[in-house]
Amino acid sequence: MAVGDDAPGPLARFVRAAMLWFYRRQGWTAAGEVPEPRRFLIIAAPHTSNWDFLYYLGLTADLGIRPHFMGKLSLFRWPIGGFMRQMGGIPVDRSGGKNYVDAMVAEFARRDAFMLTVAPEGTRARTRKWRTGFYHIAMAAKVPMVVGLMDYGRKTGGLGPAIWPTGDFRADMEKLFAIYRDCTPKYPDRAVRSLADIIGEGSEGAAA
Known part of the structure; x- marks a missing residue:
């Protein structure tokens, strides 16, 4: 367990087990x-x-990992605050x-x-440009970026290879887009279809 994690309680363990059962019941597999x-x-x-x-x-339960996610501070107050932390939530x-x-x-x-x-x-709606906070986090924390894949066409989910940010946002996004460009989302018309959909048309680099 990582430093600072709350150990999963009975409810958190049940939810993860239920999601794993449902995930497999729907025919999904981890890759x-x-x-x-x-x-x-x-x-x-x-x-x-x-x-x-x-x-x-x-998917994450199938892979045996407990990733974290950010959530607004109000979600981590009583009575659900403890549960949110046990599920991997980090208050922001x-x-x-x-x-x-x-x-x-x-x-x-x-x-x-x-x-x-x-x-x-x-x-969940289609966007014209990705928010780039994730890139700034990876750069400042000196950690790689990994594409989380949920392919509805093949019903497989997984994690792509680790890609280290270089400071060249466009070049790094080209590498990421090449990994998941063939991944079929639930609603393809809402997904990014090109590099321009990620960096923004005419963008020269990462924006704050």
């Missing part, structure tokens, strides 16, 4: 291996449906202009193992 060391940022894309999260919980305080990138970099620094899941699209 690939978990990169080592287990300190990396998982890119959850394309994100086109609420089903993505449910199947992702089943955005009040007063506080920077979530710095907060996540600090989490990487204080933990022995940390697999942070970020959905750069930020919405």
Whole structure:
């Protein structure tokens, strides 16, 4: 268990077991291996449906990992705060202009193992450009990025190879897009279809 983690309680263990059962019941299987060391940022894309999260919980249980995710501070108050932490949630305080990138970099620094899941699209609807906070976190924390794959066409999920950020956002996104471009999302019309959909048309680099 990583430094600072809350041990999963009975409810958290039940939820993960239930999601694994449901995931397998729907005919999904895990593919690939978990990169080592287990300190990396998982890119959850394309994100086109609420089903993505449910199947992702089943996938991570199938892979035997417990990745983390960010959530607004209000979700970590009583009575569900403990459960959220046990499921891998990390509270983020955005009040007063506080920077979530710095907060996540600090989490990487204080933990022995940390697999942070970020959905750069930020919405299930189609977007014209990814939010780039995930890239700034990976750069500052000096950790690789791993593509989280949920392929509805093949009903397989997994983690792609580790890609280290170089500071050249466009070049790094080309590598990521090449990995999951053949992955079929729940709603293909909402997913990115080109590199331009990730970096933004006419973008020259990562934006804050």
